[in-house]
Amino acid sequence: MNAQFDIRSDSTQISFEASDNAQLSRLLDEIARNEALPAPAPENVFVGDGDYRAIGLEYLGHFVHIGGLKPTHRVLDIGCGIGRMAVPLTQFLDPKTGTYEGVDPVNEGIEWCVQNIASAHPNFRFCRLDVAHELYNPGGTMAGDQVALPFAGNSFDFIAMVSVATHLPAKEITAYAREVMRLLAPGGRLFLTAFLVDAEDLSRPTARPRFIKGEEDGTWIADPAAPLGAIGFDNGVVQDILKRSGLDIQRVSFGHWRGIGSTHYQDIIIAVKPE
Template sequence: MNVQVALKIPARATPPLSAGEEVRLAWLMQAIGRNRFLPAPPPESVFVGDGDYRAIGAEFLGHFVRLGELKPTERVLDIGCGIGRMAVPLTQYLEGEGAAYEGVDPVAEGIAWCTRTITPVYPNFRFCRVDVAHPLYNPQGQLAGEEVVLPFPDAGFDFAMMVSVATHLPLAEIGAYAREVARVLAPGGRLFLTAFLVAPGDPARETARPRFLPGEAPGTWIGDPQAPLAAIGFDIGLVEDALEAAGLVIRQVELGHWRGTDSAHYQDVIVAAKPGSAP
């Protein structure tokens, strides 16, 4: 079965950048990757994600702009900001009086590094800890994942991101975050979310990484039975349904190369929007 059959909408709903915009974006991404003066934590402090810290951040800046239509003047919320891997390249992109960034994460060490290193130089970049429980990243957290409440007012952001967050959460918690995202996004605001969307045939692919096994909950797939939330996937359509149940509209689904097929990104990408038009 062709995995595209299961998608709710055609892939590539976002219009491509103009030639000039693409040249400027590619130059900025390369400049960020080469800029040794941009902050970077010690490698042993990077508690999520493998690979080159600056290069991966620069790569995702390209995805935010090309797929999520992120603009330099927008207000950005980074859920699961970790130790600033997405924030650092955004310091070179977000500009203008209205541009702002808020990062939240349950891991205190990451928030402390970002607050100490990034905010003094870029005061429109702020970070706060949300003490939500997670068996791998914050096992002593005081707030259950299904009860998460973000410390921000309604309609305060134009763009929200959840990069490598839904790949470590059960579906009910993804739905809880989606409801909060729908609340804090302004009309027309977008959510950029990455996930493992498992289509028929994907678990049997020899080239798929991770190699998924059926999880306990219907429609779930896990990479490691000893640590189910280390890498969790969902039957294609389930995450999209959770976002729609929260009041968001699916705009685009782009499949990643974790399954061994060609793609510009590793995890699958969903872009969803809050109904309405930006003011």
């Protein structure tokens, strides 16, 4: 029998069993209807197109269904942006045993999260990582391929990297993979999204973005004027980076960017730190 967890919103308390799809569906519906949850002004959202609350809620479902996230997990959100994933997680993670840490290079996003999320949820914390990125933080003091996250080893059960590898060169993904391996507890999971490009993907007229060859072998870009705006890799490249860091690939789920039916847009990789 699976343990029961109480998930509290501002207006109600929901008993949730981690493996029960019906219970999860009810929780997602309750979060969607909770107008008290914070959301930034649309003009301040820098983490991509689409509905802020709807995308965060969608990914909470993916975290649970595809990634195996549990309410008691210690979560690290690399590239937390302006709290799009964090807001629905406040209603999912157990306030006594579940924890959340969010890091991002964009100071405005971190400040918003501290003021609007951490102030009401003591188990949620945010910090700025001053890592250089030509689009998001060009003046950063830390080189992307030398990234070091300010946490002790084996501190997390679940690490999310949503729309992070889609904006990084391979050498920087390698640096993050090294840190993920250090920070995950044995048995802990990485949930990473990427564009994993196969030759047949490029021939589908409904594929978006429309990738062209990048300058580096095995890379694909959507806009030559901003190569890191959306970067893809030959299918297998990102998985090999993760495996070289010591992680085991548990699952790869292809997204509908490539013009196929899927419940999610980007491709998802679940990698596990060996016990």
